[in-house]
Amino acid sequence: MQSYDVIVAGVGAMGSATLYHLAKQGLRVAGLDPHPPGHAFGSSHGETRIIRKAYFLDGNYLPLLERSYALWRELEAESGKDLMQICGLLCIGELESEFIAKLEGASQEAGLALDRITSAEARALHPAMQVPEDQVIYHDRDGGYLSPEKCVATHAARACVHGADVFAGEPLLEWSADGNGVRVRTANRTLSASKLILTTGAWVMPEFAKLGIPLRVRRKVMFWHRVSEAERFRDTPVWIWAQREQAFYGFPTLDGTTMKSAEDSGGEYLEHADARDFGIRSEDDAALTPFLRTAFPGLVHEIDRAKTCLYTDSVDRNFIIGFHPEHPQVLLTSCCSGHGFKLSSAMGEVLAKTVQSGVLPPETAFFGMR
Known part of the structure; x- marks a missing residue:
């Protein structure tokens, strides 16, 4: 059985960025997804996604937006890909x-x-x-647009360059707590890890429903x-x-x-x-x-x-991030509410920090389960 520090289930906008930041820090990480990175079956596709600082939900997002802009430019420089266009x-x-x-x-x-x-x-x-x-x-x-398929594929590809494994075409079938770690099963393999992050987009709804959180x-x-x-x-x-x-x-x-x-x-x-x-x-x-x-x-x-x-x-369209109350080795995320892609570069960094430290960074505390 292959063993990792962290398994990321769902390699879309948030998952690919999280995988990238964890791998870049030298952790042994694996990503699972039913489709290859950059696919058109979830929320992270369609040629363009808006990036903007003009926010009408909550001013608390602006520091994350500032960080997102910087990280998209860093990813462009590292990969040689054009990912973000600023046109106002x-x-x-x-x-x-x-x-x-x-x-x-x-x-x-x-x-x-x-x-x-x-x-x-x-x-x-x-x-x-x-x-x-x-x-x-x-x-x-400062407004403009990102190329979502390229962004996701680039995050995933660079994660692999830094040592990550990506198992495309292998959806997560089930997970279970295994002592202080987790065990996950796909159609092709069983993996173990110290931590599991669920970034499965709309498919995470049943996990939140069990905790009484409606999505x-x-x-x-x-x-x-x-x-x-x-x-x-x-x-x-x-x-x-x-x-x-x-x-x-x-x-x-x-x-x-x-x-x-x-x-x-x-x-x-x-x-x-x-x-x-x-x-x-x-x-x-x-x-x-x-x-x-x-x-x-x-x-x-x-x-x-x-x-x-x-x-x-979510009810208030804010992101929700938190550790499973019964299995603290599992980090649950529901990030987008239709406005998350632009922030995914920074949110990958946030999720990578959170799963390692066990707490949300202070500037993102308003994402906690309430």
Whole structure:
């Protein structure tokens, strides 16, 4: 039986980064996943993911964001891969909206100065976008996007360079406490370790449910629409636009013919992660295309392609990290709630520290099980 210091179950955004940081510190580590790193069956895919300092959930995330930016650049330098593009971010909403109030509150809490700009200035930054004069617009100059498949694959590959084992195509079938350690079983092997970290995304829900912590998984759809006058969509900021109960986001064109966008609000809640439907239904696009035709009049046309992903939501959308109350050698994580990818480089470092020290770092104490 192969033995390790730490086994990481789930080599997605958080798992791959955790594996990397542990291996880089010289620990004997193994990662398990049903699919190769960078796959499209969980939450960490779709060509682009937003990275931003303009946060509207909680100002406590800003130190982690600052660390994430630094770690993404370090990973780029180590690997020679281009992973993060900074092109700015536009946050748009109505004056009295919850979105704008939370954005301003979290920014003030974190001491972050955002640039409030006019609709004319927004059009100068994004020539295709038509923003009414009555909208509040903030420009986050540090906003941009990450390439999620490349980020996950790079973290996993560099972990292997530093000595990690990655068993792709081998989902965790069961785990059990084994004295002061753990034993895990896949279809192909049984492994032992001193510690186990569960970074299995939506598939961690049953473990939290046993502890009375409710999580919900949502099926979300990302769309790529065909655009005309593609030069007006190149080198533009990423954008987030909240309208009443709905919120939408989008990216610059990467291929010169399509623009990726999605609705962040809404989504179909599933009983469990494996109930996800990979097909695209008409109701998936009930709000997005009508919105795009208002925001980009005459320039956004039919859907070119679409992909589904999963959001695993906690009650307050904050991350949850904690040791199993009966088995302290097992670290449970539910990190994303639809906004975690950007932070995964820093969260890998946090999880690596936590599993070794036995406590969450003070700056992340608000992630603890409550």
